Amino acid sequence: MLEVALRHRFAADGFSLDAGFTADGAGVTALFGPSGCGKSTILAAVAGLLRPQAGRVVLDGQALLDTATGIFLPPERRRFGVVFQEARLFPHLSVETNLRYGERRAPRGATGPGFEEVVALLGIGHLLARRPAGLSGGERQRVALGRALLARPRLLLMDEPLAALDTTRRAEVLPFLARLRDAARLPILYVTHALDEVDALADRLVLLEAGRVLAEGGVEALTARTDLPLAARRDAGVLVGCTVLAHDAARGLTRLGFGGGELLVPLRPEPPGSRLRLRLRARDVAVATEAPRSLSMQNVLPATLEAIAPTGTPHELFLRLAVGPTPLLARVTRDSAERLGLLPGQMLWALVKSVAFGLPAPASSRDGPPS
Known part of the structure; x- marks a missing residue:
């Protein structure tokens, strides 16, 4: 050390x-x-x-x-x-x-x-x-x-x-x-x-x-912390550790597993079993108060709203979400939070486009499977 x-x-x-x-x-x-x-x-x-x-x-x-x-x-x-x-x-x-x-x-x-x-x-x-x-x-x-x-x-x-x-x-x-x-x-x-x-x-x-x-x-x-200067960046977001589960070449998609469930992302070259770490930007996460239907978004994740925090911009807020044990951040307007009546403890659905994910980076080989 x-x-x-x-x-x-x-x-x-x-x-x-x-x-x-x-x-x-x-x-x-x-x-x-x-x-x-x-x-x-x-x-x-x-x-x-x-x-x-x-x-x-x-x-x-x-x-x-x-x-x-x-x-x-x-x-x-x-x-x-x-x-x-x-x-x-x-x-x-x-x-x-x-x-x-x-x-x-x-x-x-x-x-x-x-x-x-x-x-x-x-x-x-x-x-x-x-x-x-x-x-x-x-x-x-x-x-x-x-x-x-x-x-x-x-x-x-x-x-x-x-x-x-x-x-x-x-x-x-x-x-x-x-x-x-x-x-x-x-x-x-x-x-x-x-x-x-x-x-x-x-x-x-x-x-x-x-x-x-x-x-x-x-x-x-x-x-995942909103009280640090990292959160003031426009590319603020959390890093999510994932494992490549399978590829669907016909659909051009890769299925990833993480602590809160699964994600579909554009087709990746890594073989199944590979560890990846990807950035999920807060501005690319939307939320719904009811289970959505007929969406183009591939990733709809049940989540709990843990906290609402300021972003440093007067008309925007951070939503800290828990998707299983994995924290996510969503950046929304203050108007949206008020219109939806969002409160900590509320059950929501986090919505993420497959193409929103940044390029995954190789995770350390010391990492175990997602928990």
Whole structure:
């Protein structure tokens, strides 16, 4: 487990950081928030690239930083792998030699994926003879990930590794990051301000604002909260963990199972049994007070209205719904809520178009079946 508690001010009237959180012994903890909230500062302090004025960084019981007792382990002794926005590959070396450099830095006896496994994992076998100048941005980042992983670090730190890539290249690299997450089986601290990266990769979320931690916890739980800045976004919604149950190619649909029942979504390529996580945006959920009939919407889910909350917009409200054990959010006008006479505890039907679902992201292989 990683434990972090940091305090630092850059100048008398400059940016002030006062943040603390924990991260599990495996999986991705995302530091998320707007630019300037302190994400990269925290990462630099954890890596040993910044010596904060006060704080502690502890990994698996070993203090790497403790200003109270004078402990400060230098970066090279922390055994952390760091991946930045720019790949920072050695330009005069081939891809293979760049990877072997990381491999040579691995301590004797350290466990982790070997060279061939990493190359296959990241799909870079055909690039081994090339030099970085002959690679696309996405390919360079995959090589940088491989080099960091081959050093067999205790902790992998990623500072917005996809921020310098265009939309196409980001979509190319995200699946490889998900595969790396599951294969590496080590803690990953991931800095981003892109919500789709959180959706695709994060197991745990640390939400930051102005150098402070607003909330931390499981990513699915935090996306369902209406009291956090996430809810102020127009794409606000919950993440729902699902399992692919079956495909109906003739109808162009895939049937997914989740804790509250089943969903029909546009045909997916994943085989039955695959785990997915998809974002269901609050603005794409409608409600009915009676069982609807003759609708084009494929998904009609019995739900309980748990709470009605403000959205920050005067004429709109959030409805927090429970579909079995799974929370959903619906964004409706205040007029609709009053016209329907909505009250907490009321039984409703949640209505969702099949095409409303965002692109599902691979869930961690550690996930069990939906509960």
